Amino acid sequence: MDAAHIGRRIAYWRDQRGLTQADLGRLMGQSRRWVQDLEGGQRQTDPRLSVLQRAAHALRIPLERLVANTPPPSPDATLPADVAALVDALHAPGPSGQVVPLGTLHRRVAYCCQAWEACHYAAAARELPSVLADAHRTADTGPAAAVLLSRAYQLTASLLFKYGSPARTPAVLAADRALTAAQQSGDAVAIGAASRRVARGLMHQQRYGAAAEYATATAETLRPALETGGAPGLSTLGMLYLVAAVAVTGDGRSPRTVGAAADRLAEADDVAAQQGERGADYTSFGSTNVSLHKVDVALRLDDAWSAVESSADITPGALGALGRERQARHLVTTARARALTRDRGAATRDLLDAERLAPEEVRRPSVTRLVGELMELVPTPGPELTGLARRCGLPA
Template identity: 45%
Template structure:
């Protein structure tokens, strides 16, 4: 046990839980000076078990998080997901009404800057920061939508919908599909109240993803296609933003159909055959958009991201060799221009495709590339950690040492 680092780890988790030293001390039954000394290493030579037990209860972490530098501590944890869920379950957020806070709602430009910061963090692969950023954004954007009037209120609903989309994305990343579905539904409702077709389409593509992951792939595909058909005339009038979200709707519909195609559903074969056509439709919109890598409305939509989805669809349909072939045709500069989250996602999908194709050593090296591109995409996502476990069971020959070291960094038995 590394006693010398306990105070440092307590300080880390206290800060991550957004507690002041005074608040932590009060919950520990101690003074602020005691906390300063403890975190500074003056009281941690041999901390009493009762102190550690109280600290893990206050900080909502397992004992090993204070005793050791755990490999995947940067991941969004259960307590932070619970904080996001608690914000969603507040009466004012559930009902869309004003809370009892007497202060004026924040100006839209302030909320927009905070939203940009949070969504940029997500696209940079820093998912753990969402546990700190999302709950306040949910409360503050809801308050703005409830209290503002006129065009300002419409703008607040746009920001609320985009915040709920981010909540949905966090749920998808961490395998909390209930959280994702609830957030996705509310994002669509807020988007409709914004009267903005771009935000409506953006929310629809996120809900499609959540429905697919929640086992409702058939309804998800139908919803995405219906949203695209309904909104296309208005989206075309919105320039690059409109084309970007329109293209994403077809990509999400393709993935929903691929999920059906990989199942034992009665229409699996039909669904699998529909995937290329939906991907081709997205490609057409990418061609119309022209410039790649614009990242309008945080979609990263363009020719390259459309290819990423083609890789993912092949992997979903267990067509590993095809996925590897498509990935090989993506130019390195185009891949490098993607947001880190997208790069990491492509590489983890490619690693899965290589595994399906029997190229397991290459799969391990690709996972290591993914870790370098977007660490949390590999170490924190349940789906990627499952791939690491699968490769350990399958055997990877000369890459076994590298894989076992990766497993340890993912918090898995090496």
């Protein structure tokens, strides 16, 4: 085996998983320098099989990906046409024309939010460029118009974050514009909701500590106003704590990160108890959503078994009461956890359930990669998995 080639493959898959050398070192029980030497082909001329097996397990890939001579697949850098047009719209000249009636603009923004919640991402992406243009023309007419402009940018950011690295920079730009419009409005709910997207942007830039601190500080600053803002305010406050809990996990598993994530989840639980199960502002926030985040946090902290166990406590009825986007995203999370615990049949079933709910969620690049990994991990893929792979554009 060529140590240099294997080292480059390890570096490639580490990058695909969004891990630093220190992250991979922690997963393998080694130092960052040890990983640096391994990737540089300097650990030994012929890496031991046990080392490669540990690396493959930590990277969640078949061992063959590290030792085969076939080049790794290139990441999908192509955005769907409607999403690419939305990115272009962020750089369009300032709109001119007549101010749109506030009621009309509200209905159009609500349509985009409902399309998002139903996982009709292409429909939302098609509508958003003209909604953003109309919202800009109307924004200076008063606080309510500025809130609608912020909402349109918040949704743009959330949609673009779905498409990974090719859309990361425009998504961060949209989040920043959402916060600027929200601050112009002076509305605490809009400021909190936009801040949540800014925190997501920091996470997508792998600035996890900054994201956790920002979301937590924003929640604490806005808490008095949000707690008096009814269900929209409480939902926004709870979601800020949930984003902080997820952000904490980006620094890898340690006593500190486990404790900090648990603290943020507990704070979100307290807010859910105040609000009740009826979330607002298209957040699906409530005790069930907190439970879904507990599953996600466990998985991100490299405890797939706990993630699977926690998911069993969520009843189908409680999950079905949430929006389709949140349901489908949870099913993708449980599929990842089941794949890591070698329950690949259940992982396939979760992905098929997610596809039935929300085909566009399963066609996203990160989910498509998970389907491809299952195709390689399952010795003899059945017709359900091969059919799903074909529908995701993968060879099967």
